[in-house]
Amino acid sequence: xxxxxxxxxxxxxxxxxxxxxxxxxxxxxxxxxxxxxxxxxxxxxxxxxxxxxxxxxxxxxxxxxxxxxxxxxxxxxxxxxxxxxxxxxxxxxxxxxxxxxxxxxxxxxxxxxxxxxxxxxxxxxxxxxxxxxxxxxxxxxxxxxxxxxxxxxxxxxxxxxxxxxxxxxxxxxxxxxxxxxxxxxxxxxxxxxxxxxxxxxxxxxxxxxxxxxxxxxxxxxxxxxxxxxxxxxxxxxxxxxxxxxxxxxxxxxxxxxxxxxxxxxxxxxxxxxxxxxxxxxxxxxxxxxxxxxxxxxxxxxxxxxxxxxxxxxxxxxxxxxxxxxxxxxxxxxxxxxxxxxxxxxxxxxxxxxxxxxxxx
Amino acid sequence: xxxxxxxxxxxxxxxxxxxxxxxxxxxxxxxxxxxxxxxxxxxxxxxxxxxxxxxxxxxxxxxxxxxxxxxxxxxxxxxxxxxxxxxxxxxxxxxxxxxxxxxxxxxxxxxxxxxxxxxxxxxxxxxxxxxxxxxxxxxxxxxxxxxxxxxxxxxxxxxxxxxxxxxxxxxxxxxxxxxxxxxxxxxxxxxxxxxxxxxxxxxxxxxxxxxxxxxxxxxxxxxxxxxxxxxxxxxxxxxxxxxxxxxxxxxxxxxxxxxxxxxxxxxxxxxxxxxxxxxxxxxxxxxxxxxxxxxxxxxxxxxxxxxxxxxxxxxxxxxxxxxxxxxxxxxxxxxxxxxxxxxxxxxxxxxxxxxxxxxxxxxxxxxxxxxxxxxxxxxxxxxxx
Numbered sequence: 001x002x003x004x005x006x007x008x009x010x011x012x013x014x015x016x017x018x019x020x021x022x023x024x025x026x027x028x029x030x031x032x033x034x035x036x037x038x039x040x041x042x043x044x045x046x047x048x049x050x051x052x053x054x055x056x057x058x059x060x061x062x063x064x065x066x067x068x069x070x071x072x073x074x075x076x077x078x079x080x081x082x083x084x085x086x087x088x089x090x091x092x093x094x095x096x097x098x099x100x101x102x103x104x105x106x107x108x109x110x111x112x113x114x115x116x117x118x119x120x121x122x123x124x125x126x127x128x129x130x131x132x133x134x135x136x137x138x139x140x141x142x143x144x145x146x147x148x149x150x151x152x153x154x155x156x157x158x159x160x161x162x163x164x165x166x167x168x169x170x171x172x173x174x175x176x177x178x179x180x181x182x183x184x185x186x187x188x189x190x191x192x193x194x195x196x197x198x199x200x201x202x203x204x205x206x207x208x209x210x211x212x213x214x215x216x217x218x219x220x221x222x223x224x225x226x227x228x229x230x231x232x233x234x235x236x237x238x239x240x241x242x243x244x245x246x247x248x249x250x251x252x253x254x255x256x257x258x259x260x261x262x263x264x265x266x267x268x269x270x271x272x273x274x275x276x277x278x279x280x281x282x283x284x285x286x287x288x289x290x291x292x293x294x295x296x297x298x299x300x301x302x303x304x305x306x307x308x309x310x311x312x313x314x315x316x317x318x319x320x321x322x323x324x325x326x327x328x329x330x331x332x333x334x335x336x337x338x339x340x341x342x343x344x345x346x347x348x349x350x351x352x353x354x355x356x357x358x359x360x
Numbered sequence: 361x362x363x364x365x366x367x368x369x370x371x372x373x374x375x376x377x378x379x380x381x382x383x384x385x386x387x388x389x390x391x392x393x394x395x396x397x398x399x400x401x402x403x404x405x406x407x408x409x410x411x412x413x414x415x416x417x418x419x420x421x422x423x424x425x426x427x428x429x430x431x432x433x434x435x436x437x438x439x440x441x442x443x444x445x446x447x448x449x450x451x452x453x454x455x456x457x458x459x460x461x462x463x464x465x466x467x468x469x470x471x472x473x474x475x476x477x478x479x480x481x482x483x484x485x486x487x488x489x490x491x492x493x494x495x496x497x498x499x500x501x502x503x504x505x506x507x508x509x510x511x512x513x514x515x516x517x518x519x520x521x522x523x524x525x526x527x528x529x530x531x532x533x534x535x536x537x538x539x540x541x542x543x544x545x546x547x548x549x550x551x552x553x554x555x556x557x558x559x560x561x562x563x564x565x566x567x568x569x570x571x572x573x574x575x576x577x578x579x580x581x582x583x584x585x586x587x588x589x590x591x592x593x594x595x596x597x598x599x600x601x602x603x604x605x606x607x608x609x610x611x612x613x614x615x616x617x618x619x620x621x622x623x624x625x626x627x628x629x630x631x632x633x634x635x636x637x638x639x640x641x642x643x644x645x646x647x648x649x650x651x652x653x654x655x656x657x658x659x660x661x662x663x664x665x666x667x668x669x670x671x672x673x674x675x676x677x678x679x680x681x682x683x684x685x686x687x688x689x690x691x692x693x694x695x696x697x698x699x700x701x702x703x704x705x706x707x708x709x710x711x712x713x714x715x716x717x718x719x720x721x722x723x724x725x726x727x728x729x730x731x732x733x734x735x736x737x738x739x740x741x742x743x744x745x
Contacts, residue, residue, distance in 0.1 A: 242741050257745035262737035269736060270681045274654070277661040303657045354656065355649040359631030 002060055006067040009040070014073040016329040019186060022074065028180070028188035029150045034075050038106025042077065046085040046221070047104040051097050053085075054104075058221060059283035062228035066279070069232025070239075072336050074187050076109040079147040082225045084110035087155060087166070087218035091206055099168075111151035111171070112222070113142035113192055120345045122157060122164070122215070127194065129158035129165055135200040136160070138167065138175075141193050146343055148190030149180035155205065155218075156194070163209035167199050174198070185339040186332070217290065220297045223344045224282040227297070230304035230340050231279045234272050234311035237333040241265065241315045248320075261318060268314050275300075275307040298345075298353035305347045308337040372444050376451075382417045383454045386410035390453035393715070394577075397459050401492025402536050415489055418457035425463055425487045428471070432479050433487025439667065461530070462486035462493040464616040466539050469556075469609040473597040482558070494561075495613075496526040496540030496583060497606070504731050506541070507550045507603060511585060513542040513557055520544075520557065520595075522565075522588040528725065532568040532581035535561055539609075545600050556602035558594040565589075575717035576708070611679040613726045618662065618679075618686025630655075630696060637700040648696050655693065658685050677739040684732035687722035694719045 014033060022030060037043060045061045047053020061082050068077060085103050088096045102108040114122050127140030138158050148154070148171075156167045171178065175197035178190045206214035242265060245256030255261055282300035285293035312334040316323035323330045341347065387410050389396075398404070398411050406412040418424050421435060426445050428434025437445060449456070467486055470479055485491040502508040511524020522542060532538065538559050545553030559566065565588035570578035597605045630648040639645070662682055665675040675682060694716040698705050705712040723729040737743045 242743070245743060254744050256737075256743040259734070262741075262743050262745075263730065263733040265741055265743065266733040266736035267684075269741060270685050273678070273681055274657045274661045274685060277664045278657040280664065281660050299653060299656055302653050306653075351649050351653050354653050355631060358629040358652050358656075359635060360645065360649060360652070 002056070003063045003067055006042075006064055007070070009036075010067055010071050010073055014068075014075075015071050016332055019072050019074055019332060020329075023186035028186065029074060029076065029147070033073075034077075034109070035106050037075060037077065038104070043081045043106045044085075044100075044104025045081055046089065047081075047100045048089070051100040052104045053100065057283075058224060058286035059280070061221070061225050062279060062283035065225040065228040066232035066235075069229035069234075070236035072233065072236070072332055076147050076151070078222055078225050078229070079112060079151065080108070080110045083112050083218045083222040084153075084155060086221040087205060087214050088168075090214040090217055095202070096205075108152045109147065109150065110153050110155060111145050111148040111190070112218075113145045113148060113154050113156045115144045116140070116142060118143075120342070120349055122219070125157050125159055125164055127156070127158040129160045129167065129199065131161060135198060135203075136165075136167075138194045138197040138199055141191065143191055144181075144343070145190045145192050147188045148192055149178055149188050154192070155215075157211055157215065160209050164211040164215075165208050166205045166211040166215050167203050168205040169197070169199055169203050183339060185336040187336075187339070189339075219344065220290075220293060221286060223301045223350070224279070224286055224293075224297045226340060226344055227282060227300035227304035228279045230301075230308040230337065231272070231275050233333060233337055233340070234275065234304070234308045237308075237311045237315040237330065237337075238265075238268055238272055240330065240333075241268075241311075241318050244319055255318075264314060264318065268311060271307045271310055275303040278303040295354055295357040298350035298357075301345060302347050302350040302354060305341045305350070309341060312337045368440055368444060371441055372448065375445065375448050378421070379448055379452050379454060382414075383452055384410035384414050387414045387455045387457075388453050389455070390450075391455055393711075396455060398455075398457060398489065399460055399492055399531070399534070400458050400489025401460075401534065402490070403534050404489070404492065414455070415457045419488050422487070424458040424489065425467065425483075428467065428483065428487065432471075432483035458489045460486065460489070460492055461495055461535075462491065465495060465609050465613050466493050468612045469539075469605050470596060472608055473556075473605050478596065491536045492531070492534065494529050494532045494535035494538050494581075494583075496529055496532075496538045496559075498528045499525060500527055504728055506606070507554065509541045509543055509554060511540070511542050512546065513544050513555060513590065515544065516589075518592055520590040520592065522557070522559065522585045522590055524585050526583040526585075527571075528580045529568070529583045530579055530581075530725075532561070532583045533570055537561055538566075538583065539596070541602055541606050544602075548600065551603045553600055554602040554606070555599050556596045556605040557590060558596065559585075559588065559590050563588050563590070573717070574720075575714040577714060577718075610727065611676060614679040614683035614732075615662070615665075615675060617722060617726050618658075618682040630693065633697055633700050637702070639700055639702075641699075644696070644699055648700075651689065651692050651696055655689055658682075658689055661685070677735060680727070680732040680735040681740075683726060684723075684729050684736075687719075688729060690722050691719045 041054035042064055044053030045056050049055045080103055085100060088100050116126055129136040129138050151171050154169055154171050158165055158167060175195045177193040181189050181191055183189045245261060245265060246254055248255050278300040282296045285296040315330045316334060319330055322328050386408060398415055422430060422433060423435055425434040426437045427442050430436045463486060467483060470482055497506060499509050499511060501510060513520040513522045538561055540557055540559060541554050542557050543553055544555040565586040567584045568581045571580045572578050630652045634645060634648055665678055669675055697712060698716050701712050704710055
């Protein structure tokens with residue numbers, strides 16, 4: 001139901017041509033589109049009803065992300081409505097409730113600043129949050145901050161005396177320099193430098209030295225939704241490919257009549273179906289048993305990473321030369337699949353989590 | 361708690377106490393290998409008193425075929441109750457009391473295509489483990505091209521006269537009855553002249569010959585019909601429409617084969633296999649981790665399709681996907697088990713090699729992987745040709 005409605009809207013408002021148009025205009029986000037999504041309750045999908053949200057849960061958030069993946073919709077959905085909203089929900093104070101209400105209304109966007117190296121590894125965070133008086137001073141550099149150039153606020157992970165601490169600060173605070181990176185997927189990611197940025201105790205989300213109580217659920221929610229987006233991306237690329245197999249003629253017949261291509265396509269469909277199961281399971285586990293959802297989420301992200309990359313590679317191969325052209329959409333799918341593969345942990349990162357849970 | 365959940369919780373409590381009280385200690389080792397399975401049938405010799413007791417107790421509750429209607433020997437469980445049943449069986453590590461082609465294949469086909477009289481006549485003995493069935497599908501000239509079966513049943517008024525040969529009939533030498541695809545119209549197009557007929561293996565003119573396989577075992581046979589007389593009413597579905605029954609049964613067979621591979625959540629984790637072997641091979645470990653990721657996702661897919669299907673119905677054309685993914689994965693798993701075992705696993709007595717070799721048939725029996733991919737490309741994806 002929700003997915004059908006979302007598909008109807010996105011097919012009109014944000015087909016792949018929308019992303020192409022933004023890219024050609026040198027933009028990475030469309031705030032007007034995000035306002036429309038917020039009006040439909042998408043920005044508040046994980047915000048409690050008493051804070052003005054639609055509170056539909058993680059399975060619903062994954063369904064929306066999946067539909068966005070089909071047409072490569074660029075929006076602050078994952079960073080703001082999924083990751084930041086889930087982080088803020090772990091904290092029960094009036095400020096967090098206000099922030100959640102603003103997210104639901106589409107008034108504020110967030111970016112999660114974790115990565116410092118080329119690979120996702122939160123525990124390796126080096127950025128210093130030096131204690132000073134009642135507050136902190138943050139210094140260091142964050143890379144691959146997705147949605148970071150456009151975001152109004154940042155969630156910054158930094159090292160404090162006794163561990164890791166998560167800070168929630170405005171993106172334009174003194175000492176913050178944001179440098180938008182030209183990314184292969186034509187979306188927003190920034191390199192962000194913090195030089196002696198002042199943070200008060202009020203800017204700490206959750207407890208000092210204990211980022212993970214707040215951050216771990218937010219990461220799992222984001223990873224599940226990203227897996228859903230990638231499964232949707234795979235389905236979108238696959239759908240284009242199957243249509244092409246029926247239309248394109250060589251040797252006087254549709255190329256889809258050749259068994260070599262039929263079997264490649266059928267295998268890819270099987271992979272997409274299996275990955276869809278893992279994604280559905282992750283959303284359900286986050287709603288029903290969040291404390292034990294870690295393996296389900298990593299299973300979904302690992303599978304979705306694998307399947308999305310397979311789908312775009314097969315997509316280009318089966319389209320032949322036209323698949324290599326910028327004028328054709330498949331390249332957008334391939335480049336987004338590559339970026340999404342890295343974000344929030346790649347195949348190896350998540351397969352390791354599954355393996356540990358299974359006795360390796 | 362909603363009423364529905366309360367009822368399910370009550371069912372779980374009752375089932376749990378029943379299993380605790382009735383499952384013999386020796387049946388709580390979760391074993392599912394050839395030596396531990398109870399196949400039933402007139403020729404069956406129980407491996408132990410515990411095996412006999414466990415079967416009898418389950419029969420009394422309908423738990424050998426938990427989702428079948430009570431009047432046909434089942435327990436009439438809903439899909440939700442069935443899930444609880446399997447969870448509680450796993451919790452106790454209980455062996456399944458009875459397994460058979462009657463349960464997996466003929467039963468679902470009879471429930472769908474059989475007359476009320478046929479269901480009443482054939483299903484309860486399957487549920488009680490009294491009659492063991494085998495499958496007469498493949499022939500020397502009808503493998504992947506199954507509809508090319510040439511074994512024929514001639515209409516002789518009050519009976520059929522059956523002649524021909526079947527091959528790969530699993531356990532035909534131990535089965536009491538066979539369900540067979542036989543040509544009843546030689547003029548019609550090949551799919552339209554086949555009937556689905558039930559035969560008593562003790563009928564005069566039926567002979568079997570085991571085929572020795574690469575694993576050393578002989579689970580498969582050749583079966584010969586030489587002027588076998590079969591009563592007229594032993595046709596399931598309409599005469600000459602047996603292909604419909606055959607295809608429906610195949611979807612169940614494919615789900616059964618994909619589930620049997622230990623790919624389900626209850627299957628042994630490859631992590632444990634590796635840990636036990638003491639292997640420090642990082643490449644083997646990476647391969648095993650990938651297989652574990654894929655195995656868990658395939659198991660979730662089986663569950664998802666069961667949830668989607670109507671009670672007692674199969675996954676239809678998607679069963680080709682479950683069969684293909686499940687069996688290819690199972691072959692991968694057993695290759696990894698052998699690699700982890702090293703030279704220890706190369707000795708027949710060790711027991712791993714026969715299982716490894718057996719899996720090679722998984723992607724052939726019940727329709728090859730390539731046939732599955734062709735079914736998907738035509739029926740699911742709508743590709744031409």
